[in-house]
Amino acid sequence: MSMLESIRNALRIKNVVFDGEITDLINACKLDLSISGIKIISDTDPLIKQAVKTYVKANFGLDNKDGEKYMESYEAIKRHLALCGDYNVEPVVIPEEGV
Template sequence: MALLDDVKKALRISEATTDFDGEIQDLIDAAKADLGLSGVMSEKVIDTDPLIKRAVVTYCKANFGYDNPEAERFQRAYDLIKTHLSLSVDYAWFTITFTVTGGGVPIDGATITIGDDELTTNSLGVATHTVNESGIDVDYTVAADGYETAEGTVYVDGDKDVEVVLVEA
């Protein structure tokens, strides 16, 4: 059964009725986009996952129609599901934000190497890297012209901020 049909059933709309299909599909798409914005991995936002399906159905129940007296209750329920998904190590991306400075000044163009990935800091000395695992150590190396190379490890159990202070060579 397609997700559209499941949502229509949850909204108590006959599968034979197609008058609202466009609006319902827009709500399904909005729910999926909202889950992605909250940090849920796009690879996990699939129609067959029971938790994703429950989140999408609840979102649609909260946002379908104009005179829904239960809209606020469904919205709170959706927000709770979304929060649980975005905090789950099985569903969420975690962001490591590196801030690289030297002599108290942000370093633009510093290279951060993590495995095979290379990041470059912006004018604020900031670069970000995402991982989809929790409870792991991520080794990194930071290099910039005129500075000594720095190495470190960050333990990922959620979003992390890493400050790296480079010493002039």
């Protein structure tokens, strides 16, 4: 399941009408994570997916009464990811032998 489909499901949206707005929020979240020092941002990582879901839930829609609650949760996830050595280092690429 793609990140977009996963987020759409989390928002309980079945149609594609809001895909543009959702995609913009996904990209904004990934950029925010990157700016915060998180270098490994994989769409398949459960913590990254949860951070993106929480960010989108905080920012999606005009009358979002739970937005502040979700943003606090997102900020906590982001802090944990930024402090974790698994997420804030460049991935190591090991060259193949004979190259």
